[in-house]
Structures are given as structure tokens and as C-alpha cells.
Amino acid sequence: MRRIAVLTSGGDAPGMNAAIRAVVRTAAIRGWEVYGVRNGYEGLIDGKIFPLGARDVGGILQRGGTILGSARSPEFKTEAGQLKAIRSLNQFGIEGLVVIGGNGSQTGSLALHRHGFPVVGVASTIDNDLYGSDITIGVDTALNIALEAIDRLKITASSHQRAFLVEVMGRDCGYLALMASIAGGAEAVVIPEVEVDPEEIAQRLVRAYERGKAHAIVVVAEGAQYNATKLGSYFEKHRERLGFDLRVTILGHVQRGGDPGAYDRILASRLGAGAVEALERGEYGVLVGMIKSQVSTTPLEEVVSNKKQIDLKLFELAKMLD
Template sequence: MKKIAVLTSGGDAPGMNTAIRAVVRRGIHKGLDVFGVVNGYKGLIEGDFTPMSLGSVGDIIHRGGTILKTSRCEEFKDTIVQQQAIQILRENEIEGLIVIGGDGSFRGARKLTELGFPTVGIPGSIDNDIAGTDYSIGFDTAVNTAVQAIDKIRDTAFSHERTYVIEVMGRGAGDIALWAGVCGGAESIIIPEADYDLEDVIDRIKQGHQRGKRHSIIVVAEGVGKGLQMGKEIQEKTGFETKVTILGHIQRGGSPSAYDRMMSSQMGALAVDLLMEGKKGVMVGVKSGQLTFTTFVEVEKGRHTIDLSIYELARSLSI
């Protein structure tokens, strides 16, 4: 193998640039020519390649987003388009592809492998919902961003004796809400993976008020419902002033945390090594603290499951 390419696909996540840097520098260290694909699968089918050098990935380790840009490409689901992409790769003498993204991105990578082109994936998603790994790039930074916001909102909640409902991202996964809620000392955490009763949340707010507590923080995952509606109902049933904050896409941006940088660097380097060893159709990941890899087929069979013992811990600590 002499030439490989790397692309980022789907939603951006802090640490993607760090992973790109690791892929490029590990590849060059191993004697490979490395190319970046601009704008994900869209750029792949358009042949939008750029040669990557040591200098091209200098000073990006601390930057959020992705220097290669990213997009969602519905037409790449077509087998004919996938075959065209492989033809373009081969015309450019590229022999392997590293895809940084989420489960949707890996479905495209799996198709390329099944059609005869070697691919390796790196999990990049703040939602941390990808099967086959305990951790995906961007999650730690997103949680830290949410915790910092909760800390700031709590100051105002205390000062004005208010209840705040804080809606965080995560699609259908509750990892960000759970971790941020525990680390931010939320009185209640609402996630898709656990049954919840809004009446129970309201009762906990009232019980806290009876013992002198005049402010509360409720963290809700976006996959459960609308924070605005919950806030309205809580205010109506408690009589306490309730505000709603939707953190939104600030959780996707920003400089990656030290942990995200470390994991992105290790995963990027391992992805290059696996390609050179002849591995294909696999995603690198972390299991029980150890770097490993899992086939795309296994990744598609399920999704990362949340640790509900942390949810029970949160309930016991927020009495």
C-alpha cells in the first residue's frame, strides 16, 4: 500500500482534526502518501482530493470541527454511485480509505469494502451512540461544554430562585445528558433509555422546596421530548418560575479536551496500522480501556448502550 485517503462524514465533532492529523502523520511516518477528501462522501464522488503533508496538519490539534469539511450525501446510498467512487479512488491510485464519522458514515464505508475497496472507520460523534466502542471522538468535549453551561446557569438559578430545564444534544442517546447531569449536580435527569414520570420530577422539585431549596436544575436529552414544553408544564404545576435553555450546537464545536485529543491520536494511528496490515471493513474503538477494532457488520447490529447504574447513582445523589 502506497497511497491512502481520509475523509470526515456526518456531524462534526471536536477531535476530528486531531484524528486527521494522526492519520496523516502516521501514514507519512510509515512511508505512505496521504490524501484528504474534501466534504465527505460528496467530495469523494466528485474526486475532490487534496494531498496532505506534515505542514498541512500543523496547528490543528486544538481546533474543533474538521479542516476537511463534512456533509451528508444521500446519493452515496446508491450502489452505482459507490462503484463510481471506487473507480475515482483507483484512478487516483488510492488503495485504502479511512472514514471518520458515525454509524451512517460506516454504512457507506461497509458498502465500499463489500465492493472490494479497503476501508477502516474511526468513531466520531458527540452522541457516543456507536456500537462496538465505549467511546467516540467528541463526547468528552461535548460533556464538558454542557457542564460548563450548567455551572453558569446554576449561578443564575440560585440568584433568582428559579427552576431551569436544560436541553442537551444526543439524538436518541442519553449519554451527554446523563454525564452532564451527574457532573453538574442536576436534581433530575431525563434520558430516552430510562422511563420517567414528569410528575415524579415535579414532586422532587416540591420536596426540595419544602426543605428550603429554592432552585433546581433539570437536564433533559433532546431524544426524550421538547424542553420548552416540559418547562411550561413544570411551571404550571409547581407555581415556581421555570426557564428553559437549549444548548444546541455549541456542544458540537470548540477546542477538543485533552482526553479527546489523546483518543483521537491513538485511534487515527491505529486506523493507518490496520489498513497497512490488510485489515478492512472494521472500525477502531475502545473497549474496557483498551484500543480494539470491530467489523462494520457488528457495528450495524446495534448501538452503544448507556450504563444505567450511573442513572441510579444520579437519582441517589440528587435527593
């Protein structure tokens, strides 16, 4: 292995740049050449590949997003697109590829691996829904951004006797919502993994009002059956009995845009270095993640074919702590 490439794919996550930096610099120590790929798999197909040296990644450790860019690529989902991507890699003499991203990105990694190209994935998604890593790059920063928003909303809510439905990211996984609700002292949480009756949420708000609370917070995952908008519409019919004036706040991509905190910088650095080490020992077709505080590898076949489950005991804890 003398020449490798690195790309970022899917949704950006705070810490991706730290992972890119770690890949480049740990590879350079081994005397390898590193190339960057612009705009994920789309750039790979189009041959947007360029040299990336150790000094080129200086000053990016603390930056959010990804300097390489990311884009969706419908063409890469086809076999023809995958073969074009491999052809681009071969034209540049690249012998191994590091893919930093979440579920969709690692599905792409597996496709390249099945075609015989040496590829290693790095676990990165703010949803924390990727099998093969207890926590993924970007989660901690996104969670702290959501928590800061909740803390701010509680202040203004108390001033006006309001309840806020706060929607956080989580299309298929309620991890962010669940952790934000516990850390933020929310009255209720709504996640995709647990069916929730809106009337139960209404009753929780009423009980909070009757206890004399000046505010109430409900954290909602965007992918829940009743997201914040739907819950807001439901509660319109029951506003009189809630006690609180109700508002909906959708955080959306604000959670993606923060500069990575210390935890994500360290996690990304460890996983990026781990990807280079996996390539060096010839361990291809794996995801590098963090399992029980250790940098570990999981076959991409397992990563793609399994769904990561959240600990529902934490959901029960959130209910008890309201």
C-alpha cells in the same frame, strides 16, 4: 498500501482534526501518500480529493470541527453513488480509506467494504452511541462544555430562585445528559432510554424547593419523549406549585463547537494511528475504537447491526444523588 485517503463524515466532533493529523503523520512515516477528501461522502462522489502532507496538518491538533468539512449525501446511500465514490478513489490511485465519524458514517464505510474497497473506520461522535468503542472522539469535550453551561446556570438560577431545563444533544442516546446530570449535580435527568412521567420530574422540583434549595436543574436529552420544550409546556400548567420560576435552555450545537480537550486530543491521536496500523496489516472493514482503554478493532458488520447500550445503573445513581 502506498496511497490512502481520509475523510470526516456526519456531525463534527472536537478531536476530528487531531485524528486527521494522526492519520497523515503516521502514514507519512511509512512512506505512504495521504489524500484528504472534502465534505465527506459527497466530496468523494464529486472527486474533491487533494494531497495532504505532514506539514499541511500542522497547527490543527487544538482546533475543533474538521478542516476537511462534512456534508450529508443522499446520493451515497444508493449503490450508484457508492460506485461513483469508488471510481473517484480509483482514479486517484488510492488503495485504502479512513472514515472518521459515527453511526451513519460507518454505515457508509461498510457499504464501501462490501464493494471490496479497503476501508477502516474511526469512532467519532459526541453522542457516544457507536457500538465498538467505550468512548468516542468528541464526547469528553462536549460533556465538559455542557457541564460548564450547567455550572453557570446554577449561579444565575440561585440568584433568582429559578429552575432550569437544560437540553443537551442526544437524539437516540442519553449518555451526555446522564453524565452531565451526575457531574452537574442535577435534580433530575430525562433520557430516551427510560420512560419518564413529567409528574415525577415536577415532584422532584417541588421537593427541592421544599428542602430550601435556591435553584434546581433538570438535564434533558434532545431525543427524549419529553424534551425540554415539551416539559416546559407541561410545567406551564403547574407553575404555581413548583416553587421555582422555570426557564428552558437548549445548548444545541454549542456542544459541538469547542476546541478539543486533552483527553479528546489523545484519544483521537491514538485512534487515527490505529486506523493506519489496521490498513498496514490488511485488516479492512473494521472500526477502530477504544475498548477497556485499549485501541481495538470491531468488524463494521457488528458495529452497524448492534446498538450501544448505556449503563442504567448510572441512571439509578443520578436519581439517588439528586
